[in-house]
Amino acid sequence: MTVHNGGCHCGNIRLSFPTALDPAAMEIRACQCSFCTRHGSRAAADAGGRLAISVEDKARLQVYRFGLHTADYLICRECGVYVAAIAGDGADARAIVNVNALDDRELFCREPIPVRYDAETREQRLARRRSAWMPVEVHGRAAELANAAISG
16 A cells, blocks of 8 residues: 545645555546536545545634535635545545645546536435545544534
């Protein structure tokens, strides 16, 4: 396993993404929804990997939910960086990472695949995320906020 670290620009949100997959071969998705295109998101997940998110100051964590309200998008209120999205809660929580928020983002060099999920029902979207996204843990002083947000 190789661990890819990163986070937001100001350091309030930190990421740790251990994966056995080669980042140069990993599928990168460019969701075409208005949120992802406006943030220039390049999303990746390894269902066999894991994402750990640490938040220093919960007051500087923005949890944004839109559309079908099936995921929480984590954005730093201080520096504005979108780092990851979480669907589900507790042990069933799954996430994608915005590889642009990783320190070694240049290793994730595969051309992003434009994807559209507009035709999915709520149930289809949740099922896709359960199967394709990776397990996630939220740590730090803001864990209670993030965990409450993703469960509610």
